[in-house]
Amino acid sequence: MKTEGGSDAAKRRAGERAAEAVEDGDVVGLGTGSTTAYAIDAIGRAVADGLAVRGIPTSFQSRRLALEVGIPLTTLDAVEAVDLAIDGADQVVDAPDARTDGALIKGGGAAHAREKIVDATADRFVVVADPSKLTDRLERPIPLEVLPDAHTVVADRVREFGGDPTLRDASHKDGPIVTDNGNLVLDCAFGSIEDPGELATRLSSVPGVVEHGLFVGMADTTYVGTDDGVEIREY
Numbered sequence: 006m007k008t009e010g011g012s013d014a015a016k017r018r019a020g021e022r023a024a025e026a027v028e029d030g031d032v033v034g035l036g037t038g039s040t041t042a043y044a045i046d047a048i049g050r051a052v053a054d055g056l057a058v059r060g061i062p063t064s065f066q067s068r069r070l071a072l073e074v075g076i077p078l079t080t081l082d083a084v085e086a087v088d089l090a091i092d093g094a095d096q097v098v099d100a101p102d103a104r105t106d107g108a109l110i111k112g113g114g115a116a117h118a119r120e121k122i123v124d125a126t127a128d129r130f131v132v133v134a135d136p137s138k139l140t141d142r143l144e145r146p147i148p149l150e151v152l153p154d155a156h157t158v159v160a161d162r163v164r165e166f167g168g169d170p171t172l173r174d175a176s177h178k179d180g181p182i183v184t185d186n187g188n189l190v191l192d193c194a195f196g197s198i199e200d201p202g203e204l205a206t207r208l209s210s211v212p213g214v215v216e217h218g219l220f221v222g223m224a225d226t227t228y229v230g231t232d233d234g235v236e237i238r239e240y
């Protein structure tokens with residue numbers, strides 16, 4: 006399940022603007038998805054021009070892209086710190102007066118478990134988005150990466166919480182998608198979410214949930230690519 010909408014030009018502007026924040030010597034978390042791919046491309050061009058960085062990919066796909074564009078790679082256990090993480094989102098709360106401002110739903114590409122580890126570790130977490138991702142309240146289904154043996158019991162718990170879980174199917178394989186970590190994904194509709202932090206805590210408490218796609222209080226900045234520029238949100 007991927008987010009519909011959002012022009013490629015807007016995604017490109019957001020991704021390229023975020024890549025400009027990368028400094029010589031940085032360790033950079035490389036998120037997953039079509040918007041972050043523009044940032045990875047731009048970092049690759051900067052590396053070709055002499056920028057010294059090391060990237061930590063958050064998925065098979067971002068690793069593959071980073072290798073293609075020539076970004077030297079490392080791992081979390083080989084570095085002392087991650088300076089910056091650049092990552093996309095499926096929804097971003099854009100409500101400056103609300104305490105939920107900057108809360109995210111991620112995992113449309115089923116990469117949110119590794120993404121959350123890297124994004125949470127980074128000194129600075131920059132989100133790249135186009136205007137189609139902005140919302141007053143989070144309302145898309147929340148992806149839950151679950152251990153395969155636990156998918157029915159986790160689904161039962163999600164229903165107890167008022168959610169409607171759907172096992173995510175693969176598009177070019179019979180049966181469910183399998184994550185980079187060998188797990189399954191339940192997309193859990195909760196309607197319009199009033200308190201993402203409270204729901205995040207509940208979902209994290211369910212045995213069998215490896216990680217959920219609510220990223221609350223994590224983002225430092227969002228670059229929103231538009232048709233003619235980039236808007237910046239700081240949190």
Ligand SMILES: O=C[C@H](O)[C@H](O)[C@H](O)COP(=O)(O)O
Pocket residue numbers: 007008036037038039040041092093094095111112113114115116117120
């Ligand atoms: O699992 C995937 C990630 O969370 C992506 O960052 C998210 O789905 C946004 O991807 P895109 O930039 O392609 O809309």
